[in-house]
Amino acid sequence: MIFDQFNLVLLLLQQMCVYLVIAYLLSKTPLFIPLMQVTIRLPHKLACYLVFSTFCILGTYFGLHIDDSIANTRAIGAVLGGLLGGPSVGLAVGFTGGLHRYSLGGPTATACMISTVTEGLIGGLVHRWLIRRGRVDILFTPWLVGGVALFAEVMQMLIILAVARPFAMAAQLVEHIALPMLVSNTIGSAMFMRILLDRRAMFEKYSTAFSSRALKIAARAEGALRDGFNQENSTKVARIIYEETGVGAVAITDRDKLLAFIGIGDDHHLPGTPITSAYTFEAIARNEVVFADGNAMPYRCSIRPGCPLGSTLVIPLQGEGDRVVGTIKLYEPKRKLFSRLNRTLGEGIAKLLSRQILAGRVDAQQQLLAQSEIKLLHAQVNPHFLFNALNTISAVIRRDPDHARRLIQYLSTFFRKNLKRPSDVVTLADELEHVNAYLQIELARFAGRLDVAIDLPERFLGVQLPAFSLQPIVENAIKHGTSQLLGAGRIRIHAHADGDVLSLVVEDNAGLYHPKPGGDGLGMNLVDRRIKVRDGTRFGVRVECEPDVATRVILQLPLATQPEHTT
Amino acid sequence: MIRILIVDDEPLARDELAELLAPEADLQIIGQAGNAIEAIAAINRLHPDVVFLDIQMPQISGLQLLAMLDPERMPHIVFVTAFDEFAVQAFEEHAFDYLLKPVEPARLAKTLARLRKERAPQQIDAIGGNAPLTQLPCYGHNRVYLLKVDAVEYALSRLSGVYLVDADGNEHFTELTLKTLEDKTPLLRCHRQHLVNPARIAEIRFGDNGAADIHTVGGLTVPVSRRFLRTVKDALGII
Numbered sequence: 166m167i168f169d170q171f172n173l174v175l176l177l178l179q180q181m182c183v184y185l186v187i188a189y190l191l192s193k194t195p196l197f198i199p200l201m202q203v204t205i206r207l208p209h210k211l212a213c214y215l216v217f218s219t220f221c222i223l224g225t226y227f228g229l230h231i232d233d234s235i236a237n238t239r240a241i242g243a244v245l246g247g248l249l250g251g252p253s254v255g256l257a258v259g260f261t262g263g264l265h266r267y268s269l270g271g272p273t274a275t276a277c278m279i280s281t282v283t284e285g286l287i288g289g290l291v292h293r294w295l296i297r298r299g300r301v302d303i304l305f306t307p308w309l310v311g312g313v314a315l316f317a318e319v320m321q322m323l324i325i326l327a328v329a330r331p332f333a334m335a336a337q338l339v340e341h342i343a344l345p346m347l348v349s350n351t352i353g354s355a356m357f358m359r360i361l362l363d364r365r366a367m368f369e370k371y372s373t374a375f376s377s378r379a380l381k382i383a384a385r386a387e388g389a390l391r392d393g394f395n396q397e398n399s400t401k402v403a404r405i406i407y408e409e410t411g412v413g414a415v416a417i418t419d420r421d422k423l424l425a426f427i428g429i430g431d432d433h434h435l436p437g438t439p440i441t442s443a444y445t446f447e448a449i450a451r452n453e454v455v456f457a458d459g460n461a462m463p464y465r466c467s468i469r470p471g472c473p474l475g476s477t478l479v480i481p482l483q484g485e486g487d488r489v490v491g492t493i494k495l496y497e498p499k500r501k502l503f504s505r506l507n508r509t510l511g512e513g514i515a516k517l518l519s520r521q522i523l524a525g526r527v528d529a530q531q532q533l534l535a536q537s538e539i540k541l542l543h544a545q546v547n548p549h550f551l552f553n554a555l556n557t558i559s560a561v562i563r564r565d566p567d568h569a570r571r572l573i574q575y576l577s578t579f580f581r582k583n584l585k586r587p588s589d590v591v592t593l594a595d596e597l598e599h600v601n602a603y604l605q606i607e608l609a610r611f612a613g614r615l616d617v618a619i620d621l622p623e624r625f626l627g628v629q630l631p632a633f634s635l636q637p638i639v640e641n642a643i644k645h646g647t648s649q650l651l652g653a654g655r656i657r658i659h660a661h662a663d664g665d666v667l668s669l670v671v672e673d674n675a676g677l678y679h680p681k682p683g684g685d686g687l688g689m690n691l692v693d694r695r696i697k698v699r700d701g702t703r704f705g706v707r708v709e710c711e712p713d714v715a716t717r718v719i720l721q722l723p724l725a726t727q728p729e730h731t732t
Numbered sequence: 733m734i735r736i737l738i739v740d741d742e743p744l745a746r747d748e749l750a751e752l753l754a755p756e757a758d759l760q761i762i763g764q765a766g767n768a769i770e771a772i773a774a775i776n777r778l779h780p781d782v783v784f785l786d787i788q789m790p791q792i793s794g795l796q797l798l799a800m801l802d803p804e805r806m807p808h809i810v811f812v813t814a815f816d817e818f819a820v821q822a823f824e825e826h827a828f829d830y831l832l833k834p835v836e837p838a839r840l841a842k843t844l845a846r847l848r849k850e851r852a853p854q855q856i857d858a859i860g861g862n863a864p865l866t867q868l869p870c871y872g873h874n875r876v877y878l879l880k881v882d883a884v885e886y887a888l889s890r891l892s893g894v895y896l897v898d899a900d901g902n903e904h905f906t907e908l909t910l911k912t913l914e915d916k917t918p919l920l921r922c923h924r925q926h927l928v929n930p931a932r933i934a935e936i937r938f939g940d941n942g943a944a945d946i947h948t949v950g951g952l953t954v955p956v957s958r959r960f961l962r963t964v965k966d967a968l969g970i971i
Contacts, residue, residue: 549788552814553742556833560748612743648741649790651767651876 170344173229173236177345180227181238181353187223188357191216192364200249200361214254214261217246220357221262221281225269229345234273236342239266240284240321240350241357244314247288248304255292259285273338276328280321287317305362311355318347375506379513382409386514390521391528394482394490396436399424406493406514410507413474416494417482420449424491429498433469441467442494448479449489454512455479458503475499478508480515484522493518545583550606550640557610572609578602585632590699593669594626596635600658603636607643611654615647620659621669628667630722631695637688638671638706638718646675646716662724666704669720678710689718696722734847737780738764739771739797740812741789745833749784749812752840758848768792769871772800772907780807782847784831787813791876792869795819798856799863802911808851810843822859865916868896870904879904881917885948887927899932899950922946922956922964930967 191197196216199209221242228237239262247255262285263278291313295304303309322339329335385405390398399417403425407415414428418440426434440446444464448455457464459476466472474496484490495511497503554576562569582599585591597619604617639656647654655674660667693706700723709717736759740746746764753759762778765771767789775783787794794811801807811830813819823830829843856862867878884896889910895903910927913919919927932948936956939945944956946964956964 549815552833556748556814556835557742557744559834560744563748563751610742610744614741614743651769651790 170341173231173341173345174348176229177236177238177349178352180229181241181349184220184223184227184238184241185353185356185360188220189360192360197361197364198368210250210254213246213250214257217242217250217254217258218261221246221258222265225262225266231338231341234271234277234338234342235266235269236345238346238349238353239277239281240314240317240346241353243281243284244288244317244350244354245310245357247285247290248292248310248313250289251292251296252286252289255285255287255289256282257285259283272334273325273329276325276335277321279328280324283320283324284317287320288313305358307355307358307362310358311351314354315347315351318350321346371506375510378409378506379510382406382510382514383517385409386517386521388521390518391525393525394419394424394522396424400427400436402518403427406495410495410510412495412503412507413498413501414496416496417491418445418494419491420489428496430466430469430472430474430496433466433472442477442479443467444477444479445492445494448481448492452481452483452487452489454481456503456508459499473498473500475501476503478503478511480511482515482522483519484526490519490522547583550603553610554606557606561609568609572606575602575605579606582632582636589632590629591632592626593621593628593630593635596630596632597621597626599636600639603640604656611648613653614650615643615654615656617656618658620657622660625660625662625667625724628722628724630720631692631699634692634696634720635669635671637692638720641689642671642673642675642716642718646673646677649677650675665724667722667724669722670717671720672715672717674715676710676712676714676716678708678716680708692720696720734759735762735778735781736760737762737771737774737778737783737807739766739768739774739783739789739794740764740786741766742786745786745812749835752835752837756844759844767876768794768797768800769869769876769907771797772869775801775807776907776909779805781851782808782810784810784812787811787816787819791878795859798859799865799916800869800908800912802909803856803862803915804911806854806856808847809854809856810847819859826855826859828854828859862916865908865913868906868908868913868917870896870906872905879906881919881929882931884919884929885932885950885952886929886946886954887913887919889925897952899948899952901950901952920964920967922954922960924957924959926954928954928964933968936964936968936970 196212199212200216219242221239224237224239224242225235228235228239243255243259243262246258250258259282263281266281267274267278291309292304295301322343325339326332326335329338382405386402389402389405392398403415403417404427406412407427412428414426414430414434416423416434417425422439423434423436425436444455444457447453456462456478457476464474464476466474476497478495480493481489482491482493493511493515495503495507554572558569558572558576561572578598579602582595582602601619608615608617639658642656643654647656657672658670659672660669662668689706689708697705704721704723707719707721709719736753738746738749738761740749743766746766750761750764753761762780763774765774768791771783771785774780785794785797789797792800798809809828811819811823811828812833812835813830814833820830820832822828829846831839831843866881868881868884869876870879879896879898883898885899887894887896887910894906894908894910894913896906897903910921910925913927914921918930920930922928928946928948932950933946934949935947937945937947942958942961944961946954946956948954
């Protein structure tokens with residue numbers, strides 16, 4: 166009798182082992198991820214229900230037929246479902262497993278169904294009780310799970326005794342199956358939880374390692390490429406990646422050449438040299454990650470045949486509009502496998518760096534924009550002119566208050582016109598008013614040293630031209646021309662038409678024009694470009710210079726009568 | 733009595749400053765100059781104690797002018813400018829006195845108070861005032877032009893002024909003194925009234941009386957006095 170009992174225990178334990186192997190294998194799938202913590206959300210509860218119902222039914226199938234009944238490990242599924250999913254999931258699992266058992270028939274069918282539902286409920290109630298007390302940690306201990314399973318099995322035995330008829334048969338059955346079922350369900354539940362815990366530990370270890378490395382790289386590489394995607398910054402970043410990932414070597418390239426290389430093979434992978442690897446070209450051309458693992462996709466160093474590097478991962482770096490601006494390459498030597506972790510990390514790092522490069526370019530552009538705005542503002546305020554004008558007026562006030570008042574009028578006209586946007590279009594009459602306001606002040610300032618003659622026929626005064634085209638030219642003629650003369654300066658402004666081209670000529674008697682490379686902010690070059698953009702390359706600014714005699718700046722404008730094509 | 737020269741290319745600005753200075757009994761405005769050339773001439777001739785010097789002037793700026801003055805008779809300089817942030821920054825750094833136009837009477841009073849108390853030597857070289865001259869301002873035909881030092885064969889001083897002579901024998905009038913040329917250019921003193929460009933010396937012919945003549949590459953002759961023969965020989969490495 167005792168021998169029989171022992172035999173049954175062994176047999177059921179064997180069955181349970183098969184059951185646990187299935188559990189172990191399933192634990193490798195994503196199916197188990199929701200089971201690793203207390204489930205609250207509905208999809209997780211559903212997953213919990215499905216998995217444990219399956220195990221519940223499996224438990225019935227892996228049972229031993231004794232007389233007309235089945236010694237089984239069904240309780241594992243029901244108890245765990247309840248423990249992890251709460252009373253509702255526990256009941257649902259118990260009900261599903263119970264119905265299945267009921268459908269198989271036999272004298273204990275009803276008793277087994279009731280007991281399975283009870284087991285699920287017990288698990289669920291323990292779950293709720295622990296959650297309410299905030300002791301979730303205990304929930305995940307194999308000891309507790311084993312204990313609950315043992316209690317649930319005892320309940321099952323009592324239910325069989327209470328429900329199954331005739332009682333003598335039930336008593337005999339319980340005598341046979343009680344010990345094997347108590348032992349195997351208790352151990353089985355505890356081990357099932359153990360599997361879950363191991364799986365969770367592995368998963369957490371992996372993700373912890375991953376996140377801590379990723380965070381460390383992110384922290385160390387913060388802003389490294391923001392102030393420029395160049396050799397110096399790339400070398401810093403490559404070193405960080407090399408140190409943190411532990412790969413064989415790290416390279417960073419732009420679209421044409423190697424910017425940085427750290428690690429194995431740095432004796433012949435030299436920064437500054439052009440890209441030679443076909444994989445890199447492929448990654449750049451297709452904007453895709455290229456992975457040459459050295460087996461399925463052969464890798465061989467394109468520079469030196471004896472290079473110990475055996476596999477490479479090439480990840481494109483993206484700038485504006487996802488355009489490839491370069492690549493990051495990770496290498497492993499021939500004797501080492503490329504870890505999945507490093508592959509994923511590599512792609513993440515590339516994303517991080519792409520962002521930085523992009524942010525850096527945005528920074529640079531904003532700076533440029535700010536600079537050109539300051540330049541425009543500076544030109545509009547024209548401090549040199551302003552302070553000289555104020556000084557002149559302050560001297561004139563003493564001897565001729567009326568003249569001073571007129572000069573202040575001119576000064577305010579000048580600044581009002583100056584505050585126009587350079588994109589505005591004005592008539593020649595408008596522009597001439599600007600020029601006149603400017604000249605009146607300069608005439609007072611250079612008193613006697615400057616002579617101005619303006620000779621523009623009435624019929625040209627309606628011609629349209631970009632704002633700030635004539636005034637900067639006249640200002641240049643004085644600033645860089647006549648004001649550099651020891652004797653008297655003469656400025657002449659006149660115009661003539663030639664077909665549909667109007668030529669406005671600003672002429673000085675200094676002849677000191679020297680073309681400056683690049684030109685200055687709102688100077689002649691800019692006037693030329695603005696006219697060409699608006700009216701075409703036939704028009705623009707031309708300069709004639711007779712050294713020490715005269716400089717003539719000629720603005721060529723369309724003499725069109727219909728100004729509608731302006732923007 | 734402090735003797736003052738006003739240098740500014742704008743007549744109104746000169747008048748304005750002169751008017752502000754007029755009530756001061758211990759000041760005497762001894763002249764005005766409208767450009768750097770006039771200023772050099774006036775400074776060399778009148779030896780003012782103080783020069784109110786505008787920076788922005790035709791051809792040669794106030795700052796460039798400094799390098800063209802005789803370092804040993806350097807007047808005290810007060811810069812005047814309407815707007816020149818870089819120059820002003822330099823003045824602040826080297827404790828140079830300067831006035832901003834339009835000139836504020838209170839600020840001018842402060843400057844005058846300092847001038848009356850003491851006129852400490854100014855660090856002219858700190859603002860580029862002692863830089864070697866590579867181009868020399870010459871005056872002719874009512875305009876200033878700049879002559880490269882390399883093109884000068886020799887310089888001579890006459891009663892009418894200082895002249896630079898080029899390889900073709902053309903004489904160029906300059907307001908620079910021989911002393912300034914000697915100090916600020918490679919030109920070498922060979923005679924009380926002559927400097928010679930050592931790079932242009934072709935040969936030295938020794939005379940009987942201990943004097944000598946230099947013949948230049950351009951075929952011109954420059955006298956060497958007994959007094960300066962030694963220094964010429966030293967400079968050329970002749971024993």
